[in-house]
Amino acid sequence: MKISMIAAMSTNRVIGINNDLPWHLPDDFKFFQTKTKGHHVIMGRKNYESLPIKYRPLPNRINLIMTKNKDYKAENTHIFHSLENAIRHADIQGEEELFIIGGGEIYKLALPYTDTIYLTEVNASLNGHAYFPIFDKQTFKETLRSHHTRDERHQYSFDYVTYERN
Secondary structure, eight states: OEEEEEEEEETTOEEEBTTBOSSOOHHHHHHHHHHHTTSEEEEEHHHHHHSOGGGSSOTTSEEEEEOSOTTOOOTTSEEESSHHHHHHHHHHTTOSEEEEOOOHHHHHHHGGGOSEEEEEEESSOOOOSEEOOOOOTTTEEEEEEEEEOOBTTBSSOEEEEEEEEO
């Protein structure tokens, strides 16, 4: 099973502020939906709770939530207290590509297991509370880059970048 991270980050590695995104990029949102649809997705509890209620659980995906809270419950999701158990569950279910979707702590935990990083690099330095982890560019090689210009729907330009583990 392939393990992939998918995220958007600013030039200073910000991925979130106050449990929300610091930007509105509709095409990136569509990219995320298209890429993860039909797959297992692992997210932290805070990330799950930051989703608008109408998107909980994320539709057309199998939602795996990581939490330290042994009593945590969320309808139509699977709850895990270790990343390894969540990964094992997806593998047993026959998942071909498992997606790690955040937040910052989950990305950091999952980095050693990750094969591919789909990273939207937002061309802006922004304030935030959550960050994407630094990863070794010797270990992960850039294999694809596609630029998206700033326009009336997107307040910042950005690049879709794929990094593959060597």
